Amino acid sequence: MYTVNEPLELALLYHLNSPVPKSYVKRVPATEMRYMPEAPFLELPKAPHDNSLSQLLEQRSSVRSFANTTMPLIKLAQLLDAGCGLNGLRQMDDYTYEARNSPSAGGLYPLEVFVSTQAVENLADGLYHYEPRGHGLHPVNQAVPNDFVEALLQQDYIVNANALLIFTSIFMRSLCKYGARGYRFALLEAGHQAENICLMAVQLGLGSLCIGGFHDLSLNRMLGIDGKRHAALYCVAVGTGVVI
Secondary structure, three states, X not given: OOOOOOHHHHHHHHHOOOOOOOOOOOOOOHHHOOOOOOOOOOOOOOOOOOOHHHHHHXXXXXXXXXXXXXXXXXXXXXXXXXXXXXXXXXXEOOEEEEEEOOOOHHXXXXXXXXEEEXXXXXXXXXXXXEEOOOOEEEEEEOOOHHHHOOOOOOOHHHOOOOEEEEEEEEOHHHHHHHOOHHHHHHXXXXXXXXXXXXXXXXXXXXEXXXXXXXXXXXXXXXXXXXXXXXXXXXXXXXXXXXXX
């Protein structure tokens, strides 16, 4: 086992040494990636799809073109609430936890959500920080989704997105309890929140695109965070999808 002075150092050893690769290895055919191909196979009953969640899952897909349309503010509110909005309090072992719409190890919620908006009704274009407590926004700067294209490896699919949601983590919120494993929890929780938002987007008649490729230094600088104690992990663009 590697030893370091603090859990954060071990987490950063990976985090800061996992930049976007300069080249990619040859793709492996799916037939060569099957696990236990020779093992006995037990067929399961057909999963019923006559329920609202299954229908949302079927409709969710990555959108790589967004229409230049306006989004009602209430839809942005629903997207943010779906990701990490509060839904009550929970009592356990004489401790009161915030209950939110996505799970978090130990109820510590290391993630923060920034959202860059454009063409959202009754909201000035720009970058905001979402505050679940009180369900509101803190203005950060004037950066709109198109301003993030370079930091997102020139992925210009997002130029007409109404919202670019960026999940960041304040690592020590989890690491203080779970040590370096808290870093894993932060990554998992970003996935939880992103999927909630993607499914809510389908429910609202919107399209979404999850983005994990970005220049860390550039993106963190645009958000005004240090990239070490507080760093960007994941993004989701949302808007009216265009069928190509």
